[in-house]
Amino acid sequence: MDKLVIAxxxxxxxxxxxxxxxxxxxxxxxxxxxxxxxxxxxxxLVLLGLTAYGFFTFDxxxxxxAEAVSSTIGNAKVLFGxxxxxxxxxxxxxxxxxxTFSLGxxxxxxxxxxxxxxxxxxxxxxxxxxxxxxxxxxVALVRAVPTILWVLIFxxxxxLGSVAAVAGLTFHSxxxxxxxxxxSIEEMDDGAIEALKATGASFWQIVFQxxxxxxxxxxxAWTFLRLEINFTNAIAIGAAAGAGGIGFDLYMAGSHYFDxxxxxxxxxxxxxxxxxxxxxxxxxxxRIR
Amino acid sequence: xSGEHMDKVxxxxxxxxxxxxxxRTFTLIFLGVMAVFSxxxxxxxxxxxxxxxxxxxxxxxxxxxxxxxxxxxxxxxNIIKKLTETALLSVAVTVCAGxxxxxxxxxxxxxxxxxxxxxxxxxxxxxxxxNVPDVVWAMLLLFSFGQNILTGFFALFFxxxxxxxRTFIETIDEVCEACVxxxxxxxxxxxxxxxxxxxxxxxxxxxxxxxxxxxxxxxNSTLIGVLTATGIGAMFDLYYKRMDYGSAxxxxxxxVILVIAIEIISNQIRKVIM
Numbered sequence: 086m087d088k089l090v091i092a093x094x095x096x097x098x099x100x101x102x103x104x105x106x107x108x109x110x111x112x113x114x115x116x117x118x119x120x121x122x123x124x125x126x127x128x129x130l131v132l133l134g135l136t137a138y139g140f141f142t143f144d145x146x147x148x149x150x151a152e153a154v155s156s157t158i159g160n161a162k163v164l165f166g167x168x169x170x171x172x173x174x175x176x177x178x179x180x181x182x183x184x185t186f187s188l189g190x191x192x193x194x195x196x197x198x199x200x201x202x203x204x205x206x207x208x209x210x211x212x213x214x215x216x217x218x219x220x221x222x223x224v225a226l227v228r229a230v231p232t233i234l235w236v237l238i239f240x241x242x243x244x245l246g247s248v249a250a251v252a253g254l255t256f257h258s259x260x261x262x263x264x265x266x267x268x269s270i271e272e273m274d275d276g277a278i279e280a281l282k283a284t285g286a287s288f289w290q291i292v293f294q295x296x297x298x299x300x301x302x303x304x305x306a307w308t309f310l311r312l313e314i315n316f317t318n319a320i321a322i323g324a325a326a327g328a329g330g331i332g333f334d335l336y337m338a339g340s341h342y343f344d345x346x347x348x349x350x351x352x353x354x355x356x357x358x359x360x361x362x363x364x365x366x367x368x369x370x371x372r373i374r
Numbered sequence: 375x376s377g378e379h380m381d382k383v384x385x386x387x388x389x390x391x392x393x394x395x396x397x398r399t400f401t402l403i404f405l406g407v408m409a410v411f412s413x414x415x416x417x418x419x420x421x422x423x424x425x426x427x428x429x430x431x432x433x434x435x436x437x438x439x440x441x442x443x444x445x446x447x448x449x450x451x452n453i454i455k456k457l458t459e460t461a462l463l464s465v466a467v468t469v470c471a472g473x474x475x476x477x478x479x480x481x482x483x484x485x486x487x488x489x490x491x492x493x494x495x496x497x498x499x500x501x502x503x504x505n506v507p508d509v510v511w512a513m514l515l516l517f518s519f520g521q522n523i524l525t526g527f528f529a530l531f532f533x534x535x536x537x538x539x540r541t542f543i544e545t546i547d548e549v550c551e552a553c554v555x556x557x558x559x560x561x562x563x564x565x566x567x568x569x570x571x572x573x574x575x576x577x578x579x580x581x582x583x584x585x586x587x588x589x590x591x592x593x594n595s596t597l598i599g600v601l602t603a604t605g606i607g608a609m610f611d612l613y614y615k616r617m618d619y620g621s622a623x624x625x626x627x628x629x630v631i632l633v634i635a636i637e638i639i640s641n642q643i644r645k646v647i648m
Contacts, residue, residue: 120646121578121646121647121648122574124643124646124647125577125578125581125647128581128585128643128647129577129581132465132469132584133469135462135465135466135469136462136465136466136469136470138462139462139463139465139466140466142459142462143459143462143463143523144459144523145522145523145524146522146523148519148520148522148524150524152518153518153519153524154518156517156518157514157515157517157518157519157528160514160517160518161514164510164514183417184417184418186414187413187414187415187417187418187420188414188418190410190411190414191411191414191415191418191420194407194410194411194414225634225637226630226634228633229629229630229633229634229637230626230629230630231593231594231596231597231629232593232597233596233597233600233607234596234610234626234629237600237610237611237614238432238435238436238440239428239432241435241439241614242428242431242432242435242436243424243428243431243432246419247418247419247420247421248420248421248424248425248428249428251418251420251425252425252428252429252432298396317507320507320509321507321508321509321597322597324509324601325509325597325600325601326600329418332507332509335507335509335510335513336509336513336601338513339510339513339514339516340513340516343517345514345517348510348513348514352506352507352510355505355506355507355510356502356505356506359505360501360505373399373403
């Protein structure tokens with residue numbers, strides 16, 4: 086292009102058509118399909134195809150959908166519109182809520198502790214690549230097992246109670262947090278590590294003087310996110326594995342007493358607690374940063 | 375004006391050394407964590423020593439019992455059938471919730487909202503759907519739908535919808551601000567802005583989130599399955615309660631393989647599109 090010299094008065098003969106991408110009909114293409122665009126479109130198409138295939142092959146057992154939907158809407162109105170307690174007392178529900186929160190908190194603390202050391206062993210910039218890969222694969226395996234299955238497995242091994250619930254929740258939390266922490270450590274500036282290495286600092290000095298201070302805020306954010314997840318998971322395993330707490334109250338109200346209003350009241354307590362936890366977490370995170 | 379000016383005046387520097395402040399923060403965090411720990415273990419009667427002892431015991435138990443046997447192998451076709459159903463369910467739920475959440479989130483973002491009150495309502499609705507536990511949705515639906523695949527579908531749908539609406543609002547606000555302004559400046563209509571600007575710009579992020587939610591939903595559907603006696607979760611629960619641990623372990627292994635396969639595929643797709 087830069088060889089093009091336009092003499093005064095000479096007609097500009099730039100054959101732009103050579104550079105244009107055209108469709109078969111001769112129209113100029115205004116959008117070029119990149120590799121990533123193609124991948125996005127392909128992924129969307131495959132997902133839509135799988136969805137359609139799924140809807141065709143599901144076994145609906147001749148359910149009357151219209152009737153079920155309208156009765157669900159009626160039930161939802163009772164659930165969310167007329168909450169009240171009958172089988173539980175309010176202080177009792179608060180106690181159960183505290184128990185559920187405690188399960189979540191304990192498993193987050195244990196998970197964070199395990200994950201801190203695990204992440205040091207598998208962050209690319211400070212760990213040995215072979216150990217890192219082994220640990221990363223193991224962690225992926227642990228994470229792939231749903232929390233509820235961990236809890237049920239530990240229930241057989243350790244008996245029903247808080248030990249099984251905490252152990253089950255901890256396994257998954259540790260798996261999740263190791264990945265998250267390792268990524269936060271990998272994001273940090275390598276210069277700091279190199280500088281400390283040059284001064285002859287030991288591994289633990291590097292960890293506590295460079296790694297921890299610089300990835301602290303990320304790690305705290307992940308930990309609080311996990312605390313929120315663990316709280317909802319503790320509700321779920323309370324319901325599905327009989328691990329106690331407010332989740333078990335939910336299960337009893339819904340599947341034992343068939344009491345929608347009670348279910349509604351407990352739901353509101355849970356929602357308020359989750360929102361409160363989120364607000365508190367945001368405040369504490371801002372302090373630590 | 376004066377307020378803005380005041381902000382720029384440097385505050386007097388905190389003279390405390392970085393190291394002292396850092397030590398103070400660490401001490402505070404340590405004390406806070408210890409306090410939460412002691413209160414929590416008191417509330418739940420958590421036995422710390424028993425907790426540590428349970429882990430080797432559990433691992434020995436897993437190594438002894440959770441091993442697929444011949445009976446489990448004969449059940450493999452059934453397990454795979456249920457697993458396929460669960461996988462398709464997760465995909466269908468996430469895609470449907472994703473499409474609904476995308477249009478819903480357009481009303482809630484800073485840059486495409488129609489009216490601030492609608493935007494606020496959308497955000498509150500999203501928070502509501504996100505924070506009501508999926509256990510509650512499952513219970514509610516169980517009343518009318520019974521032990522049907524649709525119970526699981528809608529229970530997962532509401533939770534996924536709430537989660538995706540929030541993330542899409544954040545994504546669109548983050549990714550598309552400049553392109554929306556540019557399109558408005560050319561005189562594009564609202565729909566043109568959405569389909570020519572926002573959809574292509576935010577699609578990689580959105581697809582990435584949808585893939586993540588598919589993975590999460592496979593795990594969550596196991597839980598909903600245990601609760602509502604449908605799908606792969608119910609299958610595990612059945613074998614487990616019959617103490618047929620060989621078959622139960624087969625279910626666990628197949629779930630693990632599915633989740634890891636989906637994780638690997640999603641990561642490959644993410645590498646190309648992001």
